[in-house]
Structure formats: structure tokens, C-alpha cells
Amino acid sequence: MIDTEKRIFLSPPHMGGEELAMVTQAFESNYIAPLGPMVDAFERAFVEKTGIPHAVALSSGTAAMHLALRGLGIGPGDEVFASTLTFIGSVTPIVFEGATPVFIDADAQTWNMDPNFLAQELARCAENHRLPKAVVPTDLYGQCADLPSIKAACESYGVPVIVDAAEAMGATCNGCHAGAGAYAAVFSFNGNKIITTSGGGMLASEDADLIARARFLSQQARDPAPHYEHSCIGYNYRMSNIVAAIGLAQLKCLEERVRRKREIFSYYYQALKDLPGVAFMPEAAYGTCNRWLTVILVDAAEARTDREALRKALENENVESRPLWKPMHLQPVFQTGAATPGYADQAGGRKRHPARAVGGRVAEALFASGLCLPSGTAMSVQDLDRVIEIVRTCVG
Ligand SMILES: Cc1ncc(COP(=O)(O)O)c(C=O)c1O
Secondary structure (H helix, E strand, O other), rough: OOOOOOOOOOOOOOOOHHHHHHHHHHHHOOOOOOOOOOHHHHHHHHHHOOOOOOOEOOOOOOHHHHHHHHHHHOOOEEEEEEEEEOHHHHHHHHHHOEEEEEEEOOOOOOOOOOOOHHHHHHHHHHHHOOOOEEOEEHHHHOOOOOHHHHHHHHOOEEEEEEOOOOOOOOOEEEEEEOOOOOOOEEEEEEEEOOOOEOOOOOEEOOOHHHHHHHHHHEOOOOOOOOOOOOOOOOOOOOHHHHHHHHHHHHHHHHHHHHHHHHHHHHHHHHHHHHOEEEOOOOOOOOOOOOOEEEEEEEEEEHHHHOOOHHHHHHHHOOOOEEHHHOOOOHHHEEEEEOOOOOOOOOOOOOOOOEEEEEEEEEEEEEOOOOOOEEOOOOOOOOEEEEHHHHHHOOOO
């Protein structure tokens, strides 16, 4: 019998079994602190898993992005290009440093930053002698952005690429782990991610100096001295030894989690692909998506329902689903001139931040019709069937 009382969450944490023992070990060592052997071991295991040679474990993915931008000395008057179709944690660090975000539209095939839009905008900026200080593509929903094309566009101008791989642990691009080959890559271990530490992040890079500098800044920028000496401003961004213990155990499950996420995608796909007006997020030929979330598009005319009606129908049955990330160029907090119809202006009299948009139509269309379905790796076949039944009842 189907248990309709039980809420099905979008992407809840899924413990592998060894986490509690590792946390206990951390307690027994009494390293109840933002430094300790679990943090060191987590960084080493992460480096081994991703092949990115240097890494520093931090309190969040947002902190990792902030330190990557600090490493490049980005500041007021600078522009940083970012994906418009992303989560805000990808771009708020640009604003923290007083720089201006420029939101680049998505490619319809990959839903990630469109390398052609990027190349065109870089060429325009080069003509005006105003190149961005960095380009920050997001690996959306666990699908790698087209890093080779993005790097090729940036390299001729000497613009570094920082990959926001927050959602992409275990995903690959041309056989390399997400983020490998970029100037830097940012990862998140927030509770909803494919593996989690409850909250946490990682900054990884081939550049040992960048990581050493980030490590220094993440611990309040303490100069080497017996007393507390500071010659620049830092942050309290280090990962705690306790949560690193969770991360170490979770990392061991990564391949299994990717396998299960992809299986969940296939299950939904087989069960829903015949429905009129329902399409799935495509997988790019150059990589393996970790299918962090299974995402569908609902064409209202063909499906005879729309994204929001479907979301409400699922919610009525105690099933969590979510629209796609609302594009950054439509967010009220950014002053891009783009309209945000139908939403209350939460910003009120508060400050809006200058930003620019390059294109945006693709991201807007994806946002209008896209819905993320529950994709937790601990979901049972009955859970999946419950979601599928609601979708099938609603559509067509
Ligand atoms: C694309 C993207 N960027 C950045 C972040 C920020 O990571 P965190 O929540 O660990 O700060 C997240 C997730 O939360 C994300 O999905």
C-alpha cells in the first residue's frame, strides 16, 4: 500500500553507514575544532577522488567561491561573468568583493553557460578594453559546463575560469572530474547535495599558491607569529573537524550515489517519456552527468497542465518538487533592467546591485517550464511510483 502520509523530499541527506563511527572517532580525539586530522584526511581523499591536486576544506561552497575570487584580487570596478541559470551562492561572492556580475545565458542543449554567447561578449569587451577578471560557469544539476570550449574562449584573453561545481561531485567532462583543468573549482557539501557534510565546501585547484592563500584567509589571515598578528583581512571559513568526519565517510559512497541518481533518472524517464509535453534535461555528449536532480520541462500547451499546477499537485500529495533556479538576471536584488513579472518586490527600499545580462531568453524559458523532481538516493521504488502516478494523472 502506498504511504501518502510520508513526505517525499527533493534531495535529502543519505548516510552511508560509517558516518557516525567517524564522528565518534573525531569526538574521541577531542579535535572539536575547525582544524584536525579529519579535515586533513577529507582534503587528501577529495584530491585523490577528483584528481585536482590541491584542496582546502571550508564552511560552505559560497565561502569557497569567495576565496577563489579573493585569490584573483577581484574588486570594485571589475566585472565577473557568471551563469545566469544558477543558485545565488554562485554569484553573491562577486558582490561581496564590490565587483559587477555579468549574467551569461544558457545553452539550450546543456542548460549551462553558452560558450558562443561567452565568446561574443569577451570579444566585445576586449574591443572596449574592459575584459572580465574571471568567468564562473556553473555545472548545473550535476552536468558539467563545456569547460574545453569555455577555456578556449577565455585563454586567448588570459581570463581565468572558476568552475562552480557545487552540484557536480562525481560528474565528468571528457573523462575528467568536474572542475578539473580550470583555474579553480568550487564544491558544496550542503545537506541537499549528492554527498554532504551537513554544511561545507571545498576549493580545489592545480595552483598550490592559490590554495595556500585561501587556507590562510579562511583562518582569519593569521600571520606567522606567536601572538595574533594580522596584515590583511581574512574570514572564519574553515571546515570543522566534526563535519569533515561525515564528509570522509560520504566520499566513500560517491560512486554508488552517482549510480543511483542516474538509475532514478532512467526510472523516471522510462515511466514518463511517452507523456505529451514532457521532456527531460538532456545529457551533454562530452560528459557524464551525476543527475543530482532529475529535471523535466512541461510544455503547457501540449501537456494541458503547466509546471506550477504540477508542482502544486505534487505538494498536495506531500511530495516536494521545485522550479528550476530562477535566473540571476531576473532576481530583484540585481539591477539588470530585466522584468520580474508576477513576483512581489521583496527588496523593498533595499539596495539593488548593478549587474548586466547577456541574452537570457533560454534561461527564462527553462525557468518557466522546468521542474525538479524528488531525486533522493534513498527513495524506494514505491516512492518513485508515487511521484510518477501524480505526474501521469496531471499531464495530458
Ligand atoms: C550552483 C551552486 N553554487 C553555489 C552553491 C553554494 O554552496 P553552499 O550552500 O555550500 O554555500 C550551491 C548550493 O548550495 C549551488 O547549488
